[in-house]
Amino acid sequence: MPPRTLLLLAFLSLPILLLTSHAQKPHNTSLCTTSSCGTTTITYPFRLRSDPPDCGFPDPFFALECHTNSPIITIGSQHYNVQAITYGNYSIRLTDPGITPGNYSTCPTYPSLDYGNSSQYMTSVYIYNIYFAFITCSRPVNNPAYVANPSCGNATAFPNASQVYGYVAENVNAYNNLDKSCVVDKEVHASSATPFEVRTYPYSTIHDFLSHGFEFSWYQVYCGDCNPANGRCSVENGKVRCRHYCFEHTPLSERSFRCKLEYYYPYIFLIILPAIGKIQFNPDEFVNDKSTNLLNFGLLPRWNLTAEMLVWSFICCCRSAVQKKKAARRCFHGGRRR
Structure with missing residues (x-):
């Protein structure tokens, strides 16, 4: 897989890491x-x-x-x-x-x-x-x-x-x-x-x-330090988990590193996108032989997506997931207040 493709995928996975929760240690x-x-x-x-x-x-x-x-x-x-x-x-x-x-x-x-x-x-x-x-x-x-x-x-x-x-x-x-x-x-x-x-x-x-x-x-x-760190502690599937949210009313200077990173994420994106350039996305690079056979039979579409299309599709999915969580946060700074 080309290095620039790996770099783009690593950058796209950042919002997923921001939305995940972690189990509290017994x-x-x-x-x-x-x-x-x-x-x-x-x-x-x-x-x-x-x-x-x-x-x-x-x-x-x-x-x-x-x-x-x-x-x-x-x-x-x-x-x-x-x-x-x-x-x-x-x-x-x-x-x-x-x-x-x-x-x-x-x-x-x-x-x-x-x-x-x-x-x-x-x-x-x-x-x-x-x-x-x-x-x-x-x-x-x-x-x-x-x-x-x-x-x-x-x-x-x-x-x-x-x-x-x-x-x-x-x-x-x-x-x-x-x-x-x-x-x-x-x-x-x-x-x-x-x-x-x-x-x-x-x-x-x-x-x-x-x-x-x-x-x-x-x-x-x-729950430990979950609540003091702007987390929400709850029981999920029999385990105590902590989910962290970034609230809009919290001053930027008082936000955690993760929330500051979420705030600056779109600006970082605008800076590094020209460096990455337009990357043609070929599904054959990400599938195994069996999946490739499905592509050859026409069961899966063979699309060429530019980096911009892939990024903005991902952001839309991110915004939808956040809305379902009904959390007072933004997936993308500058978006309309929920």
């Missing part, structure tokens, strides 16, 4: 042993508090305790039961310690999840979350959005009342239709991989939702 735990608590396997980024600190992610959130064969996670001053840790999708499922599966007289312990003390490395797994409000009233309330729950009424909410009445409702319904004789005592939520039906659930179903628990994802522990 933590080296070769010197650590896998722990367990009951039926739950505990390994990086989690560890038992009795394990060496290097065997878990350096955040107190990931240090678990084991009580009567049940793993416990601490969020601020709250302690939740760990129902499952799924390492394949980087998730952990938690339940309130006051909820006992099948025992519908049990009530949540905590008034709400202490998000202020949760780890920055934890994010919601599912987009489908349902929030329930436990309500205490000083008198009976006839509201179709309220589900009677006599076991979880909070007598301290109305100390002068001879009797209190407990209800459960979805958060939105609770606040939009809150009776003057009622207060919201607790707010809890559950997660699901499928959408929740928009209807009033019986309390047994609500209790089953809470018994299943709510889930967090901890894939952020593998």
Whole structure:
């Protein structure tokens, strides 16, 4: 293959390198042993508090305790039961310690999840979350959005009342239709991989939702310096990957070397194109014998493309790929703002 052709192909491959992502490196735990608590396997980024600190992610959130064969996670001053840790999708499922599966007289312990003390490395797994409000009233309330729950009424909410009445409702319904004789005592939520039906659930179903628990994802522990470097970290095909984007609103002086190179790419192209000259593109230079036979039979077109045609076709493909990614960036500086 002629050297000038190789030079052109190398230059054309530059945008592809700018658009690619890379997998984040896993933590080296070769010197650590896998722990367990009951039926739950505990390994990086989690560890038992009795394990060496290097065997878990350096955040107190990931240090678990084991009580009567049940793993416990601490969020601020709250302690939740760990129902499952799924390492394949980087998730952990938690339940309130006051909820006992099948025992519908049990009530949540905590008034709400202490998000202020949760780890920055934890994010919601599912987009489908349902929030329930436990309500205490000083008198009976006839509201179709309220589900009677006599076991979880909070007598301290109305100390002068001879009797209190407990209800459960979805958060939105609770606040939009809150009776003057009622207060919201607790707010809890559950997660699901499928959408929740928009209807009033019986309390047994609500209790089953809470018994299943709510889930967090901890894939952020593998993101490293991806986010600080204007990257977007996500899980793709079971692996944590980092994609870097160049944003138009970022001043050129603050952009990374890769983004500066993307910015100057068309200008570099205009400079080196005269040096490369017009190169006739012959498909026979890039195919093997079997493909060449297809060319001879007329099954593949035999085109002669100049360097300019090849470059501008490639730029159009590049711009289309970027638009599909819906990223706030340009494939080619000087193009119209998306």
